[in-house]
Each structure stands twice: as structure tokens, then as C-alpha cells.
Amino acid sequence: MKDIIFFATVVFGVVNVVIALLVVAGRFIFSIVDRRREKAEQRLKPEVLAWLDEEGGSIPRRRLEKEVFEGLVARYGRALRGLDRDRLAEMAREQGIEKSLAQQLRSRKWWRRAAAAYRVGDIGLPLVRQLVSALEDENRQVRDSAARSLGRLGAVAGVQPLVVSLAHNRIARAVGAQALIDIGLAAADPLERLLWHHDESIRAVAAELLGHIEQGSVNALEMASNDMNPEVRVSVVRALGRCGSRTSVEIVNRMLDDPVPFVRAAAATAVGSLGTKDRFKRLVDMAVRDEYLPAKAAAAAIAVLEPEGIQRAVRAPGAPPHLVEAADLARVS
């Protein structure tokens, strides 16, 4: 028994020394590689930038420099929009980066597929078909990267697949949503159809997104305002608060009477954004008598609609507490 213990101890001792040496050696190696990479970056930056004026040369051959070069192209692409980005994409295609990324999208290793999907969006290469099939990838990160890139490409053909992925929870909500917003108007129709999806959280997301896409679909939202599920109604009323048409004002006003408190609260906030005083009396009533959340929201809306009036109203003693709060907060911002 004792011998086993001693043997194990020796083994541990040896392993310790080996790991320690590996750590130190690894760091030495890493600093060298790191410095070479930095130097390569400094040297290659002007060459990549020259691509923006169609004056660049071709991609270097050696592995480290090629990696650094492509990384720079992707990083710059990420910050760019418009003609400059198109130039970058053109040069990238001419130099074979598009082909190499398309190939990487078929790699067996998920992290390579994910990185490639991400880069496609950065540089702006129109590999829409490949990205759409990447939305079906077995790996989560690949799917999210593909979604994000479809958004950055503004790919109208990607709208329907994105909406479906969102509906089936195959991609992160925030990522899919941003991609659809990036694509914009073309997403409006498919999203409207999602307002009838059987899953209430999907209906809520669809409503939310429609509020962010300009010239949203007021008619569809109007119908959805009668949804049975309160979470959906909240998203609808928030979206309507951003839309600002005459019809949406009517709907929002009506939703001030919703049976669920947090829906009423969202309606009050929307009334404030829309700037309509049609149901001002109702707002006052809510601020004085309603539950915590709707009362707070109604008071805040009143502060927006009647900034001077509310300050006068709260000067009297015994003023309703939510109004006082809203008035104080309005004075600070």
C-alpha cells in the first residue's frame, strides 16, 4: 500500500514538473509568434487599406502572413459600410478569399465553419446560399454566425429562413432579431405571418421586430392586439408605440383598458411616445388608482405629455405619489 502511494507521488511529481516546463516554454514560444504576428500586421495594414482604392496587391503566400491579411480584411470589413466595403468584397473575391471561405464553410470542424460564416458577413461576400444552409448546421454557434452574416449582407433571400430559424428557436433571439432588422423592409411580410404562430413567444418576438422595421405593418399589428396571450399584447403595443399612425393611436388608447396590468403599463408608455392626449383623463385615473406598474407608467406618460402641468399639479400637498415621482424624475433628466 505504502509503495503504491510513493509510486503515485513520484508520478505526480514528474507530471508537475512537465506541466510547469510546458507552461513556461509555451509562453516563450507564444511571445515569439505574437511578435511576428504584430510585425506582419504592421506591414500588411497599408496593403489592405490600399484595396479600398483598388490599388492593393495580392494576398501573401506564407501561412502566417496570409492569416494576418485575411484577418485584417475581415476586421476592416466589420467596421465598414457602403462603397468601401463593396470594394473590399470585390478584391476579396478576385484574390480567392471568397472561394476559400466557401470551402471553409464545409469544414468538418465546427469552429472553422463558424469563423468562416462570421467572416463572410464581415467582408460582405454574397455567399447567401451557403449561409442559408449554414442556418441548418448542427452547431449553435455556426447557426448564429450565419444569421448575423445574413443580416450584415442585407440578404433578402435570407429573410424566410431566418424567420423560420427564429420560430424554431434554432438561433438566439437577439441575433436573429438584429439580422432581420438589418435586412429591413423585406422582412416585414414574413414577420407579419409569424403573428399567427402557435408559440406565443414567437408571436411576441415577431411583434417586437415589426416595431423596429420602418413603416411597420400596422394592420397586422392591429389584429394581433387582440391576441389571447398578454406577452404578445405587450410586444404589439410597444411596436405600435413606435409606429405612430392614426390607427395605432386608436389601438393603443384602447389597450389602456387591458385586463392585465403590465399590458396597461406598456400601453401608457406607448401613449406617451405617440404624444396623444385623447385619453388623458384615463391616464390620470391610472396614475392615481391603478396598481404599481401601470400607475408608474401612466404618471411617466403624463410627465411627457404635460411637462409643466405635472410640476404644477404636484406642488399641492397630498398629490398622488406616482405623479410626484414622475415629476421629480422629469426634472432631473
Place this chain on the structure above:
Amino acid sequence: MDRQTNLDLKEPLTVLVADDDPDILDLVVFRLERSGCKVFTARNGAEALEIMRQHRMNVVILDWMMPVASGIDVIERMRADENLAEIPVLLLTARAQESDVVSGFEAGADDFLTKPFSPRELSHRVMALSNRRS
């Protein structure tokens, strides 16, 4: 071609661009220098103010979210300093919400560009801003 030249001014435009992201600096400096400007760079708000006090700037481009002093802080300090108050400022930022745009202009920015951005557009806007003030 696409090379812009300043035909209006006898000397090159002096522009300061402040951003903590070196890639943005690379892109802006590249385009502005190609357009014939003289460009200074800063990595944070404090550096930006220091450079402005030492050299006369025609236009200043500021990132919003920077360490030490944000773009908004810098604008406020510029407007409070009579030597710097008249310099046109362009806010270049990733913050794109409507409330952000409003806050930017309310603080005193003359123009607002969101990231991702087009360096060409930026350069045109810089020219426009400098013409407005001269």
C-alpha cells in the same frame, strides 16, 4: 478618380480623429490623408483635448465610447472653452438608438455617423463641416 482634393483651402485641412479602436483610426486616417488632410489621432478623450489645445483643428471626429473622457464629455468641454467652441464636431459611434442621436446633437455635435460607416461618406461630411464654418 476618387481622389478628392481641397480646392477651397490654401492649406490642408487639419483633422483630429479620436477612437479607442485602432481599426477605425486606420480607416479614417487612410481616407482623410488620401483626400489631402493632415490628420492627428488620439486614443481617448483626454488625449483628444490635449491635442486640440496644442494644434489648431479644422474639424474633430470623436468616438462616443472612449476611456477617460467620452465623446460627449469632450464636446461639453470644447463648448465651454472659447478657443475650441467653434470647431465643428462629428460624432462617429456604434450607438445608433434614436435617443443617442438626440443626445449627441443636444450635447453640441454638428454631425452624427453610426458604425459600421463609410470612410468616403465621412470624408465628404468632414469637408462639408469645414466649409460651413469657414
Place this chain on the structure above:
Amino acid sequence: MQFVTELVAVIALVFIVVSNLVFAAFTLIAWRTLLNYRRSRESATVDNVFRSPLTPPVSVLIPAFNEEAGIVESVTSLLQLRYPEFEIIVIDDGSTDSTWGVLDSAFDLVDVRRVMAGWLPTKPVTRISVSRKNPSLTVVSKENGGKADALNTGLNIAKYPYFCAIDADAVLEEEALLRAMVPIIENPEVVATGGIVRIANGCEISHGRVIKVGLPRKTLPLFQVIEYLRAFLVGRVGWSSIGALMIVSGAFGIFHRKTVLELGGYWTDTVGEDMELIVRIHREKRAEGVPYKVAFVPDPVCWTEAPSSVRILGRQRRRWQRGLMEAVYRHRAAIFEPRQGVFGRFAMPFFLVIECWGPVFELFGYVIVPVAWLLGVLAVEFMIALLILSIAWGVLLSVAAIALEEFGFRKYPLRRQVIRLTVFSILDNFGYRQITNLWRVQGILQWLRGEKSWGTMTRQGFSQDSRKAKA
């Protein structure tokens, strides 16, 4: 006599083997997790999260007691966080110094008469003010009630669906909040996430940001650096991967507000309120049969100052052990309750036996050897061998943690720092570990005696604009 010592020896052996085996398994898991994490950095979700309007807003809560030295720097640092929408609520827990005063000078506070929601019972609030310069900053002053009570007050006022509890002296990296929210964004079932806490001693901090990472000059904080690396990179990653992460650091954690409110908020009668909350979340959610997750993200960094004096460190460790005992004991019944899964059947027993009472066994081990030798008992060689094995194994775990840090993050830029870390990770088991063990046993004794106090942590704070943090 011989029988007794041999019995103790066997118990000690089992204890060492089990605890080290679990940590060895976690180390291997951590390798795989960090490898995947490194691979995923190239296609990270982070910039999307920043731009998306569907990213949930967060209320940042900072309980503060007598923090005049560093609170302004802390709040400044938080105001610079890269996150689309968030609010900051400082809860001044009845400070006797000028915490409120320094905040007022820096941020121009205006009193507002807010209506408090009564979700959770707390000590009375005396004053609420909002900053005119940064209206997203609210300062709540209240009667002293302890950290948990302060957090509960913050919860009563917070308006966003998620909240982030932060220590008043913590310095967050710019994207910390963003990265810590990623698990939640990818999976709304996640109700709590924690990030890694690193030691700020030796780092250069300016205007609320760490601009240069460095190692502490003194040895005590240096040992803590290694300890934290082991605890976070191995321990937390490991527990999180099997779905039983028991601790989300009080220094930096994000929670789903409604879930915490429904569970009744923080427990005010403990010094381990951060751990107790997580344990309660596990127990209640599993009892309900609702799918949920508690995640650890190895990247979003929170920098905190570590005690550099033996006296204060000892106090901290005794308090931590007490908090641990209180949290685990309160929920010990979970071991026998239905549907508790890996949390109830594995994590809780592990914590009860190994983390709570293990220090006692370890102390016995260190004490028994000389005693047995004095008594001339045969088993002594066996015991010595045992001791050496446990130390060698401990060294392996420490060195492996350094290797993980090197492999995954390389936060320390200079080569000599890496060498120093590696050397000390070996030395860590020859003295430091034993002292912390002693403190833990003292903590257990305090708990048995029913002691409740927090003690005072005197901190230097980050009082100047730019200086090296206390090394």
C-alpha cells in the same frame, strides 16, 4: 490506539482521494471547455448583442457601506460599460462616512420622491436621489441592514428584467456585462450567470479601467491569484458543466429579477447571501420541475482587490467558511428531496462533506502525523506517504490551473510573471494552503458558536486617478 490512527488515516485517505479526484476531473473538463471557448472567440456573438434592441436591459446594483474611498471610481467605471441599456443603482447601506457626499460631488445628485414597490421587506429607505449628469444613476440611502438587505432594497427599485449584483470596489472590464449576458441571450432558461473574478493587486488602474495587468508584489495576494485561478477556471467551469454551479460570486453576478423576487430575494440572516441564493435557486427550480440553468462564463472579468494582510485575509476566510456552512446547512434537506438530480445527489453531499467538513479532516491529517510519530505507531510511514501524496496532488492541481490560464487567456503579458506564477503555484501547497485550512476550521468553530458578524474590511480603494493598486 493503532486502530484509531488507522481509522483516521483511512478517512483522510478517502477524503483526499475523493476531493482531488473530483478536481482532477474538473480540470480535464475545464481543458475541453476552454478549448471550445477559444475556438468560439473567432465567431463570438458579442458585437451582435451590443447592437440588438432585443438584448434585455440590466439593472446594476451596488451595495455600499463606507465606500467613500473608491465608490466614485467604481461608478465611473460602470458608467463606461459597453452595453446597450442599463441603469446603475448604488445602495448606500447607512454609511457613516461621506459615501453619499462624494457621489454627490462627482455626479450632481438630485433628490426624488420615488414610490417603492414593496416586493421584498427591507430596512427603511431614507432618501433616493438621481444624478443630473447621468440620469441612469440612482443612489438609494437606507438604514444599515447588511449586504443582503441592501440588495433586496435595490431589487425593490430596479426596473429591468435582469439585475447584476456588484461589489462596490470591483472594477469591471468594459465588455464584462455584455459577455456575462451571452448565456442568457442564447438561452432564456438561464436564470443566473457568473463571471470570473481576478485579483487587481499589482494592476494599473486608471479612470475605472484596468490598463495594465500585473501580478501583486507581495506574496499573500500572489497566492490568492493562484487560488482564484484554481477556484474559477477549474472549480466553477467544472461545476457549471455538470449543471450544479453552487456559487455565483457576490462580486459579480447576473440574475433574472423575477425569479429572485419569486423566491423571496436574498436571505438577510447570513454572511453567505450570494451562495445561499444560488443554492436556493437550484433547490426550488428543481422541486418545481421547471427547466433552468445557472451558467459560468470564463471571460467577463471583474477585478477586485485582495486583502494583503494576514489578519484581514483570515477574517475574510473565516467569514467565507461561515457563509458556506450557513448556505449549505439551510438546504441540506435537498439531498433527500425528490427531483434534485445532480445538484441534490452529488453537489450538495460533496459540499457538505468535503467543503464544509473537509478542512477538519485535513487538519487532523496534518496533526496526526507528528502525534503518531511521537506515539511510535507503525502507521506513521503510511501517514507521511499520504501527506506527501496529498501535497503532490495539490501541487498538480495548482500548476494545471496556471496552465489553463496560460492556454485560455494569457492575461499576464510578461514572461517573468508566468514564471513567477508557476513557481508559486508549487509553493502554494507548502504553507499557504495549510494556513487557509486553519482559517476555515476556525470559521467552522465560529459557525458552531453561532457568530454572525461581518467584521470590517478596511480597503484602500482606488482613491487616486491613476496608480498601481496596492501590491
